[in-house]
Amino acid sequence: MTAVAEHHPSVVAPRPPKTARDYILKAGWIRAAWMTCLFWGIGLGLVLIFRGWAGWEPLFDWAVITVVATLTAAPIGFLAGLGAFDYWVRYAAGAPTVPEDHSTHGGRNWKDYFRPNTDHKVIGIQYVVTTIFFFVAAGLMAMLFRAELARPGMQFVDNQTFNGLVSVHAALMIFLFVIPAFAGLGNYVIPLMIGAPDMAFPRLNALSFWLLPIAGFMMLLSFLVPGGAFATGWTSYAPLATDQPLGQVFFNMGVQWAGASSIMTALNFLVTIITMRAPGMTFWRMPLLVWANFTTSLLVVIATPFIAGSQFFVMFDRVMHTNFFNAAEGGYVLGYQHIFWFYSHPAVYIMMLPGFGIASEVISTMARKPIFGYRLMALSLMAILVLGFSVWAHHMFVAGVAPWLRIPMMVTSMIIAVPTGIKVFSWLATVWEGRIHFNTPMLFALGFVSMFVIGGLSGIYLAAVPIDIHVSDTYFVVAHIHYVLFGGSLFTIFAGIYYWFPKMTGRMYNERLGRIHFWLTFIGFNVTFFPMHWVGLQGMPRRVADYAPEFGNWNFVISIASFGLGASTVVFLYNMIVSWRRGPIAPGNPWRALTLEWQVSSPPPVFNFDEVPQVVGSPYEYGTRGARHAVLNGKPTETGKAPEPLEVMHH
Amino acid sequence: MRRGSILQLVGLGVLFGGLATLVAVLIPWLPPVASKQRDRIDFVFWFTTGICIAVFALVAAVIAYSLLKFRVQPDDDSDGPPIHGHTGVEIVWTAVPAILVTAISVVSSIVLVQNENVPKNHLDVAVTARQFAWTFTYPDQDGLTSAQLRLPVDRTVKLHLRALDVIHSFWVPEFGQKQDAVPGQDTTLVITPTKVGTYPVICTELCGLGHALMRTSAIVMQPAAFQTWLRDQKNAAAAPPAEAGKAVFTSNGCASCHTLEDAGATGTAGPDLDKLPAYAKQAGKPLEDFVRESIVDPNAYVQSGYPKNVMPAFATLPKDQLDSLVDYLVKSSTGGGS
Secondary structure, three states, X not given: OOHHXXXXXXXXXXXXXXXXXXXXXXXXXXXXXXXXXXXXXXHHHHHHHHHHHHOOOOOOOHHHHHHHHHHHHHHHHHHHXXXXXXXXXXXXXXXXXXXXXXXXXXXXXHHHHHOOOOOHHHHHHHHHHHHHHHXXXXXXXXXXXXXXXXXXXXXXXXXXXXXHHHHHHHHHHHHHHHHHHHHXXXXXXXXXXXXXXXXXXXXXXXXXXXXXXXXHHHHHHHHHOOOOXXXXXXXXXXXXXXXOOOHHHHHHHHHHHHHHHHHHHHXXXXXXXXXXXXXXXXXXXXXXXXXXXXXXXXXHHHHHHHHHHHHHHHHHHHHOOOOOOOHHHOOOHHHXXXXXXXXXXXXXXXXXXXXXXXXXXXXXXXXXXXXXXXXXXXXXXHHHHHHHHHOHHHHOOOOOOOHHHHHHHHHHHHHOHHHHHHHHHXXXXXXXXXXXXXXXXXXXXXXXXXXXXXXXXXXXHHHOHHHHHHHOOEHHHHHHHHHHHHHHHHHHHHHHHHHHHHHHHOEOOOHHHHHHHHHHHHHHHHHHHHHHHHHHHHOOEOOOOOOOHHHHHHHHHHHHHHHHHHHHHHHHHHHHHHHHHHOOXXXXXXXXXXXXXXXXXXXXXXXXXXXXXXXXXXXXXOOOOOOEOEEXXXXXXXXXXXXXXXXXXXX | OOHHXXXXXXXXXXXXXXHHHHHHHHXXXXXXXXXXHHHHHHXXXXXXXXXXXXXXXXXXXXXXXXXXXXXXXXXXXXXXXXXXXXXXXXXXXXXXXXXXXXXXXXXXXXXXXXXXXXXXXXXXEEEEEEOOEEEEEEHHHOOEEEOOEEEEOOOOEEEXXXXXXXXXXXXXXXXXXXXXXXXXXXXXXXXXXXXXXXXXXXEOOOOOOOHHHOEEEEEEEOHHHHHHHHHHXXXXXXXXXXXXXXXXXXXXXXXXXXXXXXHOEEOOOOOOXXXXXXXXXXXXXXXXXXXXXXXHOHHHOOOOOOOOOOOOOOOOOOHHHHHHHHHHHHHHHOOXXX
16 A cells, blocks of 8 residues: 555655644544534534424433434534534635645554545445444444354343344444445455546535445444334334334434445446546446445435435424324325335345346456356346336235235336346356356355345246245245355355455455365255245244244254354454465465456556546457557557367366 | 258257256256146246247357457457348347247237136135234134244135235245235235145245244145144133133244243244333233233333334234233243143
């Protein structure tokens, strides 16, 4: 990370020594600490003034104070203290600003990773490390409730804690791990892949990252609130959610912060991809990862406001005594589910399409072959985007929706299997006759394809209305969602982290440990989640701390396997930490890949490219001698090689 | 592709397809069937499974074949053949899955329509769901209520579901039918039991702290036995107050959360009702008033060690039933019993 000074000496002025006054008033953690308190006080004051003025009793209504002061004002104070708004505040106040001020840009030392940083590469790493923290936290919660579920009856936790653990586990995994982990990898890679110096809106990018820890700690800290953490599942159905203990609003508001972060990043991706592609990088020359994030960003921008709305409605029912979902006062209970799933089904694709992109990059590079049917691969992403908005009621086949809605929604849900199938078959055709290097990223990518096929097929059962009526809200659904989100999303996240680890850190990971990690995960995953299909079909509902004794043996097996699965993560963390500190120095292009991010040093220079690359061809020209993707610094980038005859094919 | 490699690929496909078929057939994946609807659901299940096994075998065979045949040494830096696509193949793998999922959709639609068909001579039962108990009412039998669902065999029943507080969901795995009970909305579910027996009724929608305990039984009886049961129940309702109180206790599902020795109730989610006199002393109220208040307005005094807002208020209980329930609880907890 010394590359900053070498490439752009002019942008880094020596900093004057700081005085005590500076420490308190300049952007940073000290200012963040006192501004958090100050804004909390302002929030409290606002509530008291309005309640006092209106004469409402009690004056100190802690539900309202929690929402306004703790969950809204204090985080804004934290962000302001950290300096996320400094530039805009100065600009709005008419103070002099330096548009080309790069003092907040780049990672020179570890401290640069703990402040709002405008370098997409720093932000990418901030995202990935933060999301892994929440992944581990949510994983530990899963271990805890699996311990409770190992035997029928109640052993370790009470019902409230159990429901809280299940709910926070899911909420963290979805909103603080899978979605932002993809945003982090995309953040790091997309500008490099399209030949851009950074994202279109670097300060917005910095802000969108810092919203994330706020959302995460909000959800974690809900365990400390009287009454316990939110305990209504990540789906948080009304009206149950409207009269739960106070922890529930930590979910309602946590989703707002995570959702805002998601929307800002998606807008940034869209503008970056549309306006900042290098010369010659037409849409049909973009790597599929860029296509995937383009599609995902459209989904995020269109759908995420719906979950924000649904959570606001639930919170308003509690705090402002509105009646959106209060049937006794004319509220419409199913309205919640319609709005919620109008986001949360597309969210499944938000959690999957970037993984499709990663799989495409890894499979093509490691099989040394062009992506089979590149255009159909891109078009199938767009087909999923459009169809994804027409299937939400398949989560509601037993919910009491209008009966006529079910068959049309079943048909669209079935049809969405077609573009998904196209992608799977295209990956298989890409691998076919390739020269496959079975290293860790490739193992995870192929592991993803095989597990995702199982998850996709169990999805067909759930789309078929009569079967869904039997298995809805059972462990069959738990098995399905984990085959899709663990076997699907998480495997691609691991593939992506191993694949780009050399680029991000400048060091190689340990291949042997990587493979051990893969096999432990692959086996542990299947032993944990495959039996859940059986348990669910036989009659075990989900989200229960206690269950019928006949499911005891399989639950015991599942729990033991899940502990093994948890242990496999230790291998991953050890490999990442040790390799980051002491791994062998990585070359610029260890995989001999053709896409642009591999044509610069590892890690890349602070503004990515010394000279704007000129894109001249497809990103996947493996097997064609001399065919190249781009010209960089007047030199051709890595080129394809003509295949040598493969011996096995000829006898 | 050479003929030999095609044969090897087909061999792998047959191997994986065979293994998957064995897993599908040898393991009893579905619980016993006890309704006509489940029979039809099982048909869709196996129809879909057949198609899924074929797709799985294809994918597994290609991956396994690639693993065996196309892997290279790490120092081999040659590329594969520059194949960018094949329009014919791409059309095939778009069209074939589309046809398969259409077939599943058609079969599912037909079964769905059949499963919701209600014959004229059906039985109506009103299902009331509340935290955390089920109540079943037979409108044709002067509103007879029961905490268990009793049904005559081979006669279609139409359940009319209502929820008093939050969303619940009615499911009997052996019947295969499931339906949410939604506040402010009436939903229905059709079941034709085909086998005499006792089956679990399970709430499958997270409804609060007692969700896992919100269970009861569906008892399918011979028509004659069902008629006898109806008659006995009507007689019991007209019995002396103590027994009537016990009937109210049972039919409102109190036993799912509370312990009461006299009624054979062993629930542990809520306070132990055999200790009511002690609780009343702690609350500083006369026993009878305390019991009545706790039923109508449970949050007025919550015994320490138990969470607030869990027990639903039974303020809608008819006056005579409430009186006999209070009477019964006072007597049985002070050792009087019935």
